[in-house]
Amino acid sequence: MRNNNKTAVAILATSLFLAACGGGDGDGDGTGGTLPPVGSALNAGAGSPTGAQGSCSATTSGVNWDALMTEVCPKLSDYNLFANATDPTAAPTRGGVPYDLSTALFSDYTSKYRFIFVPEGKTVSYNPSEVLDFPVGTVITKTFALPANTAMRGGEELVIETRLLIHRTDGWFALPYYWSSDSDATLAIAGKRLANLTTINNQGQQITFDYSVPKAADCNSCHSIVPDLAGPDDDREQIFLPIGPKARYLNTDYAYADGTVYNQLQYWAEGDLLTGLPSDFQSVEQAPVFDDQVSIPSLSADELNDAARAYLDINCAHCHRAGLTLPVDYAGPAGSSGVQLEYGRDYATDPGAFGVCKTPVAGGKDGYPFDVIPGNPDDSYLLFRMTTVDNRHKMPELARNTEHQEGTALIRSWIDNLPAAGCSTAP
Amino acid sequence: MRHRTKLSKLFTVSALASGLLLAGCGDDGEDGKDGKDGVAGNAGPAVVASTTSGFTITDDAIFVAPNAVDGDDITEALSLALFDLPEDALVVLPRGRFTVTEGIIVNSARGLTVTGYGINETILDFSTSNGDDAFRFQGGNGITVRDLGVYEAPKNGIKTTNVNGIHITHTATVWEGPLESDNGAYGLYPLKSQNVLMENNYAYGSADAGIYVGQSENIVVRNNTAKNNVAGIEIENSSMADVYNNIAVGNSGGILSFDLPGLEKAYGSNVRIFNNQIYANNADNVGAGVVGAVPPGTGVIILAASDVEIYNNQITDNDTTAVAITSYFLIDEDVAGYLVSYGATMADGWSPTVKNVYLHNNTIARNGSAPRGALLAPIVAGYTSSMNSSGMSQTFPAILYDGIGELLSNLGARGIGGFNALVGPEAAADGVNYDPYSPGDLICANSNINGNPAPEYDEVNTGLVYPVDPATATFDGNGNPEAQLLIDQMVNNTYLNCTQPRLAPAVVNFRNTIYGCTGDDLADAACAL
Structure with missing residues (x-):
């Protein structure tokens, strides 16, 4: 847990995206992997899981894909998802793309910083109404930070937790990490309760409440669909799914770090990250911004x-x-x-x-x-x-x-x- | 506030052989504590303890906070132990009374057993919990909860949803002190589950139902005690359920069989309630929603549920009535509004009517001495004054049937025959209709025993609020049927004089063993009734 100043960090966070979005190939420095980027895809040069057993202590120049696929690491930094391991709100490791939702789940007035990491060479498939079809290997990070004042998001904020959704070969898997210090977030299987956090809301009122970092087991409470058991021999299990990244919530403009303001779905499609987006873009469902x-x-x-x-x-x-x-x-x-x-x-x-x-x-x-x-x-x-x-x-x-x-x-x-x-x- | 140290400290039992977590957390450094190194020996697991119900605990179990002492907060140890379990895990909660400050969720467990040392020996106190349900088991199969008590849950005690195979035994859910509206909701609460076995449990103080089975199938509820809840035992929108050898005492309503509108499983069927002791269910009703409408002093109430057999129960000393059998029209009398309010759920097969309820061989005594409840107020007023068919004040009926759903069905197009157009094809094929009642639809009561001393035979009455025969019905100026408050002594068999075929026993297959009257209770006396 720590305070940071988002404004300053945002300025530092641009280089990766300039590289990733500019269509350049061979601009493989920065935090990217040793592999040369392939093509102009947003996830070019991101690397991908090898299928081998991962290690939390492995040193990788890019995302530690193998650890994500097989290990429950004690520290968030073990996965190497962010250029600056102390800042999960910006500058993802090569291949990470930020996104936002037009209307979002309320989580005690926190700001949320979301990134999606799709393995190099893989793409997301469009779905008109359900969550997009993310390939195995996909990792979604969501960081929750409580602003001092909800009217000034991105200013002074308390970074509380980072949750991972990992699409492994046997399905989605969720892990909560709690920012127990300024330097790293640690695995919080049993959750965490923080007493007496405060913020000032848009009406200028100070609000005080306890904040709860959910337990790992809690994730299924929201992130699953359950079988309607059809009889005494029906042994189907619940299926874990992401919730937010549906077309209707992504179908909105995003201000990328390089200054580009662009519809997210089109940005993903043009960045070879999303396939199947209807050419008749007007037919894509759109939820309003709230x-x-x-x-x-x-x-x-x-x-x-x-x-x-x-x-x-x-x-x-x-x-x-x-x-x-x-x-x-x-x-x-x-x-x-x-x-x-x-x-x-x-x-x-x-x-x-x-x-x-x-x-x-x-x-x-x-x-x-x-x-x-x-x-x-x-x-x-x-x-x-x-x-x-x-x-x-x-x-x-x-x-x-x-x-x-x-x-x-x-x-x-x-x-x-x-x-x-x-x-x-x-x- | 460094988690790493906390985590390793909590993994005191190396038998928590989740390689996943151990890999994540590093060496716990405490292997070998208490002489157990967690590596299975060649001789197989050894018995290290036995619960008060005789269940044996072996040394290969996962012991949660084994050294905790009374009053300790074991939330974190419990959360960690129940996350990402191996198949067929045995998780043992410590002996004593402990605090838990979060709701505990267990996902997709297979073959899990969670046990304490006994219903009074292991008590988890959720009175300061920040969660809602104390325990929630979501998905999974073959799950057992036993030998523990869950106290003061903020919402429900133990909820299981979409589980195939749930066995809860020798387990208590308790809200101590008087029955108040801010006590928790359901005590033991299987929902949308298959193969449900609830036995030897104790449910006390729920502001809703102590033991509640909802939208489930293949259910045995036996040998439980439900005391001082709003509803003692409730079977709702569920099929193939046997409820027997239970005690329901001191609730507002003892045993309930309900079909409520608007649920995914639109209706239930084949519920047998037999050989239970259902007495003195006279608590004030502090509940809300539909259950809040249950009249205090009700032994058994069947609401809009069909195919129910109630037999060989002892139903005594309930202030309002022994058995109430009623359509949903008693809850919502706006018949013309049903299309708008319930059209979608009626398409799925929910029906406000009640059909094929067979009440026989019950012993009924000393009920109806102080009938009350807002739902029945005009009916109570009519029976206890001269405004009923006998023309004089009567002891309130021990068997009360509203009759209005049957009358409206029998009236055809003039009644609710038009509802037939709402019924979807699947439900229609399953027999859901609003035709005039056929013999198989009738509400029947016979061979019930008046348990009052001989001079007081007339105090056990059967009452029909509305006549079911259109020929004897009367109508008000608006063409609506009028209540006639028919009444006669039960022993005269004036009303509900018919029989129905017996219903089939419920079959619970839990981990390849059959439970209930076709299985382990084959020789039980109740199953021969």
Whole structure:
């Protein structure tokens, strides 16, 4: 854990991307591997897993792919994912590409720094609605840093944790690393709880809360789809998946370190990292940008609905999903709950799936007769659950220890503006 | 705050033979502690201890915080031990009462056994936990939890989701003190699971259901005690379930069989509730949601569930009623609104009606002395005043059937026959319909025993809120059926006088052993009833 000044670091972080994105070949210095880069792909020169047993103590000039594929290393730096091992927020080792999501999961107001590392010679395949199809060897890093002031992200921030998603030959694997010192992050299988962190939100209020670094075992709570066991002999297992990097959330501009501002999907496609992107780019699904700067009262009715649906999707639908574009007979971990909040679900067909006039099944709370009461957010259990930090009721279950005021304001407004339903006049 | 040292210190038991973690964390430096070097010897594992239920613990087990003393926080050791387990692992929790400050999640475990030293010997106190569920087992198969107690979970006690093969035995989930709304939700909570065996457990103080099986199939719940919960034992949207030899006492409702709308598994079937002792379930209902509507003082309640057999139970001393059998129309009476509110789930086969419930050979005594609950308020008022079919105040029915779903079905197009258009093809093929009730759909009660002393026979009554025969139905000015509050002594067999075929026993296959009335309990007296 340490403080750093992101602005200064960002200036230092450009060289790699200039090399990687400029289409140059043979510009193999910097932090790249000893292999000469092949072609102009974004991951040219990144290297790739050899298939051999890895070692956490191996010295590699590029990403320590073999360790990523086989080892649980005690220190984040063992994997050599960042040019500066003390800074996971910038300057990935050769081949790493930063990305952002247009609407993101709320994680206690932290800033998130995401990078994707795809082995050299491999590409990501497009998927219109599910997470993109990442080849074996892919590594995703996400670093969580709490800004001193949410209105000034990238300024003074407390770097707390870095999570890895690694696509191994037997499936995705997740590891949490906690920045226990300024110099490195250490494996935190059992998680970590940090008391009394503070930030100042966009309204200028100081917020204090406990932050929890999830346990390794917690990752599956959100990152899996589970089989709908079809009978006594059905032994299918849950499948671990990334959540955020779906086309609709990547379909937005990103300001790359070299100053290029470009749509991420097109950037990946033109950088030979992504295949199958439709030539009719207008057909690619796009979730709106929602962040703490968005003025909710200024949104049109359609924009409000779209923003709320994207927010519910990215914050809830990794668990609260069933059917639609999932593999047959799989659902999210809360697929059985009766509330399904996917971006692609048609509201008019089944408002009950959004909790409208639905009596809570498991639990519930006196004074909140239905999950969603159109026109009455105050008595809607769904909004209460997104607001409270009481463990008995709070949603999402993990990684939220304070209210996302901007997010709940959005959902409040959405519920207020839903068409009246049978329970709307309920006391 | 250097994790490296903490990690190595925690891996005191080298039998945690996860090469993965050991590789990650380096040599723990403590091999050989307590004379165990973790390398399997040639003689095979030796027995080192036995739990109070007689389960043997061998030296090849993974011992979590073996040297912990009462009051210690064992969260980190527990989290580490239950991450990335080898197949068929035996994980042993220490003897004593310990604090756990996070929810413990176990993923895709295969053949795992988690044991303490006994239901009262190993107690994990989650009262200061920052998590929600105490334990959650997600995915996996052949998982056993035994010989421990989980206290004061912020939300659910032990939840298992999408597990094929879950055996919970000699395990307690407890919220101490009075039953209050902020006690936890479910105690023992298998959800979307197959081959569920729950036995010899103790569930106390849940503000929802003490033992709850939801959206699961092939279930045996036996020899448990559920006390002082809102719902004692609840089987919800589940199929092939046997609930027998249990004690349900001091709950608001003793044993529940529910089908609730809007769930992925839209409806259950074939639930047998037999040879249970269901008495004095008179706690105030502090619950929320649908379970919050259960009238305090209810022995058994069947809500919108079909194919249920209730037999040879002792159902006594419940203040409101022994057995309530009701459609969902008692919860939501807005019949015209069902299309909008429940159309999608009705397409999947959920139905507000209740069909084929067979109640026989139960001993029923001393129920109905103080009926109450907002759900039944007008019904209670009618039966306990002269406003019922007998024209005089009656002891509230020990067997209460709402009848409205059956009447509306029997009314055809004038009733809910139109709901047939909502039923999807798969559900229709499975027999879901809104036709007039056929003989196989009927609610039947016979051969039940009035356990009251002879002069008080008239205190065990059967009541029908609505007549089920359109010919005797009456209608208000809006054409809606009127409640008639029919009542007569149970022994007269005036109402519900029919029989149904017996239901099939549930079969649980847990790690290739068959449990239940076709398996290990083949010779049990209850299974011969």
